[in-house]
Amino acid sequence: MPTPDEHYMAEALKEAGKAFDADEVPVGAVIVHKGRIIARAHNQIKLLKDPTAHAEMIAITQAAAHLENERLLDTTLYSTIEPCPMCAGAMVLGRIKRLVYGSADPKTGAAGSVANITNNKKLNHRISVTEGVLREECAALLKDFFSRKRRGKGKRP
Numbered sequence: 339m340p341t342p343d344e345h346y347m348a349e350a351l352k353e354a355g356k357a358f359d360a361d362e363v364p365v366g367a368v369i370v371h372k373g374r375i376i377a378r379a380h381n382q383i384k385l386l387k388d389p390t391a392h393a394e395m396i397a398i399t400q401a402a403a404h405l406e407n408e409r410l411l412d413t414t415l416y417s418t419i420e421p422c423p424m425c426a427g428a429m430v431l432g433r434i435k436r437l438v439y440g441s442a443d444p445k446t447g448a449a450g451s452v453a454n455i456t457n458n459k460k461l462n463h464r465i466s467v468t469e470g471v472l473r474e475e476c477a478a479l480l481k482d483f484f485s486r487k488r489r490g491k492g493k494r495p
């Protein structure tokens with residue numbers, strides 16, 4: 339039986355699959371509050387022609403609307419990949435309590451890989467981070483997407 343973290347990460351993976359099918363980098367995110375998913379999103383950068391349309395950013399906007407508050411207290415954000423500096427910064431500003439991510443991002447990760455925005459002592463909020471939940475599944479989706487891109491193929495079979 340999956341743990342709660344595995345269950346919610348599987349939901350984030352479903353969102354990442356939607357991004358994959360839309361020819362977007364396959365990143366998915368969900369935000370959980372009091373045991374319920376209150377936001378779910380996937381990358382929509384190409385669709386919206388917006389460099390800020392990352393899965394995490396869209397989910398943060400949805401969660402704030404759901405809670406009717408800019409403070410996302412007592413929430414957990416699940417992302418299939420380690421958030422970038424923009425997303426990690428938004429998480430800190432939104433006071434997200436916990437981050438759970440699948441695959442590390444050695445090029446732009448801001449939860450410890452390249453930078454550590456989520457736990458920077460100079461910032462006024464720190465986020466509890468759990469890494470590596472369903473790591474293999476999250477990494478495999480990204481690897482498959484970029485492999486298909488290099489071979490000139492499109493959507494998943």
